[in-house]
Amino acid sequence: xxxxxxxxxxxxxxxxxxxxxxxxxxxxxxxxxxxxxxxxxxxxxxxxxxxxxxxxxxxxxxxxxxxxxxxxxxxxxxxxxxxxxxxxxxxxxxxxxxxxxxxxxxxxxxxxxxxxxxxxxxxxxxxxxxxxxxxxxxxxxxxxxxxxxxxxxxxxxxxxxxxxxxxxxxxxxxxxxxxxxxxxxxxxxxxxxxxxxxxxxxxxxxxxxxxxxxxxxxxxxxxxxxxxxxxxxxxxxxxxxxxxxxxxxxxxxxxxxxxxxxxxxxxxxxxxxxxxxxxxxxxxxxxxxxxx
Amino acid sequence: xxxxxxxxxxxxxxxxxxxxxxxxxxxxxxxxxxxxxxxxxxxxxxxxxxxxxxxxxxxxxxxxxxxxxxxxxxxxxxxxxxxxxxxxxxxxxxxxxxxxxxxxxxxxxxxxxxxxxxxxxxxxxxxxxxxxxxxxxxxxxxxxxxxxxxxxxxxxxxxxxxxxxxxxxxxxxxxxxxxxxxxxxxxxxxxxxxxxxxxxxx
Numbered sequence: 197x198x199x200x201x202x203x204x205x206x207x208x209x210x211x212x213x214x215x216x217x218x219x220x221x222x223x224x225x226x227x228x229x230x231x232x233x234x235x236x237x238x239x240x241x242x243x244x245x246x247x248x249x250x251x252x253x254x255x256x257x258x259x260x261x262x263x264x265x266x267x268x269x270x271x272x273x274x275x276x277x278x279x280x281x282x283x284x285x286x287x288x289x290x291x292x293x294x295x296x297x298x299x300x301x302x303x304x305x306x307x308x309x310x311x312x313x314x315x316x317x318x319x320x321x322x323x324x325x326x327x328x329x330x331x332x333x334x335x336x337x338x339x340x341x342x343x344x345x346x347x348x349x350x351x352x353x354x355x356x357x358x359x360x361x362x363x364x365x366x367x368x369x370x371x372x373x374x375x376x377x378x379x380x381x382x383x384x385x386x387x388x389x390x391x392x393x394x395x396x397x398x399x400x401x402x403x404x405x406x407x408x409x410x411x412x413x414x415x416x417x418x419x420x421x422x423x424x425x426x427x428x429x430x431x432x433x434x435x436x437x438x439x440x441x442x443x444x445x446x447x448x449x450x451x452x453x454x455x456x457x458x459x460x461x462x463x464x465x466x467x468x469x470x471x472x473x474x475x476x477x478x479x480x481x482x483x484x485x486x487x488x
Numbered sequence: 489x490x491x492x493x494x495x496x497x498x499x500x501x502x503x504x505x506x507x508x509x510x511x512x513x514x515x516x517x518x519x520x521x522x523x524x525x526x527x528x529x530x531x532x533x534x535x536x537x538x539x540x541x542x543x544x545x546x547x548x549x550x551x552x553x554x555x556x557x558x559x560x561x562x563x564x565x566x567x568x569x570x571x572x573x574x575x576x577x578x579x580x581x582x583x584x585x586x587x588x589x590x591x592x593x594x595x596x597x598x599x600x601x602x603x604x605x606x607x608x609x610x611x612x613x614x615x616x617x618x619x620x621x622x623x624x625x626x627x628x629x630x631x632x633x634x635x636x637x638x639x640x641x642x643x644x645x646x647x648x649x650x651x652x653x654x655x656x657x658x659x660x661x662x663x664x665x666x667x668x669x670x671x672x673x674x675x676x677x678x679x680x681x682x683x684x685x686x687x688x689x690x
Contacts, residue, residue: 199543200543200544200545201544202527202544202590225588225591228586228587228588228591229568229583229586232547232585232586232587232588233566233567233568233586235545236547236566236567236585236586237566237567245544245588247591249591273580296657297571297656297657297658298581298635298638298639298654298656298657299568299571299574299581299582299583299635299657300568300583300657302580302581302582303582303583303586303587
């Protein structure tokens with residue numbers, strides 16, 4: 197831990213330039229809950245740290261009529277505690293509350309979490325269900341990507357060496373929208389989830405399913421959006437049977453993680469049950485949401 | 489029993505005095521073998537300003553314990569799971585084992601040594617932990633105290649569930665947590681009058 201260079205860039209472009217210059221030897225640091233852990237255990241030995249916390253205006257929660265934008269350096273705790281997020285995006289508030297523990301939530305950031313590409317984390321499933329997109333900056337410009345396209349494998353994202361996630365945007369909810377997130381951990385509350393499932397339902401004026409988005413996280417090498425299962429529900433009147441069928445279909449093609457925390461079989465069974473409950477809860481919330 | 493409690497309180501006061509309170513400047517951090525990678529950082533710890541030279545990889549935990557002699561904060565898992573290293577930065581509870589000192593320019597740190605009042609009287613949390621026997625070996629206790637402080641600072645009358653949720657990031661091997669929860673509940677009921685002295689809420 198002796199000879200590590202440190203940079204505190206004052207702009208995104210400066211940070212991207214440094215990442216490009218130092219290549220594989222450089223690591224961007226956001227909250228540090230992952231990187232410093234890996235450095236403590238000598239798993240990661242970066243030559244240079246690029247401190248993203250010195251860049252101004254990356255830590256924001258901005259509401260507009262059409263969306264909420266979350267800066268990449270916004271902490272999980274800020275999302276959890278934001279009264280407006282709780283009011284307009286209850287699923288995000290509840291999901292953020294389940295992440296790890298208060299100290300880690302004070303330190304860890306949304307952008308850092310997404311950029312890590314870890315399977316067993318909470319934000320991707322909930323964000324996917326809300327149709328969230330990330331804005332990615334590099335020396336060459338910016339691009340926008342749906343969250344479901346970001347993580348490509350275990351601890352792998354489509355980010356290039358000099359690219360940084362700078363914000364995440366979530367479109368505002370249409371009337372009669374309800375969303376819910378459930379996670380399950382086979383050990384203590386603050387441990388990483390063995391599964392995390394999210395559902396966002398939009399009802400039409402006859403309380404049929406107008407649109408549904410599902411997000412499955414922590415169960416496979418990448419977060420999953422089970423589109424075929426979504427198709428089963430679209431346009432239909434919602435019943436317990438339909439919810440059951442949708443939950444079963446959602447897991448049908450998934451290559452479930454099999455590890456020390458849970459077997460693939462157990463994960464699959466728990467995912468189906470949690471998804472049933474989550475869709476039901478999203479439906480109840482959609483029914484009771486304001487129709488203006 | 490009363491005299492052993494008094495003795496315990498006296499020992500708590502003794503250990504709370506910072507070893508570095510009289511040190512005006514500090515030698516360079518001993519692992520900064522390559523001078524170009526050690527940077528001067530100014531930060532405030534328990535109300536006192538420190539100017540330190542730190543290597544990039546120097547964690548706040550190591551700074552506190554090994555460079556400044558503030559051994560109240562404990563080293564344990566080094567992976568952010570156990571909470572023994574919990575301190576407050578600008579009032580927010582964080583894990584100092586996962587915090588790099590070099591990023592803390594201008595920050596205000598509070599450790600367990602900073603809980604005790606200037607007149608030597610115990611903070612309500614410390615009083616309550618003593619009275620409720622909220623510790624056995626005491627190794628996890630500084631972490632629990634600092635996390636509890638954040639809980640009570642943001643939520644002065646928490647429910648038992650809120651306390652339990654607030655403490656999920658701290659692990660105790662000895663007590664089974666029961667007395668810790670009682671202690672935080674009891675602390676929330678101790679009223680503090682403006683002068684900074686504490687009264688028990690009878």
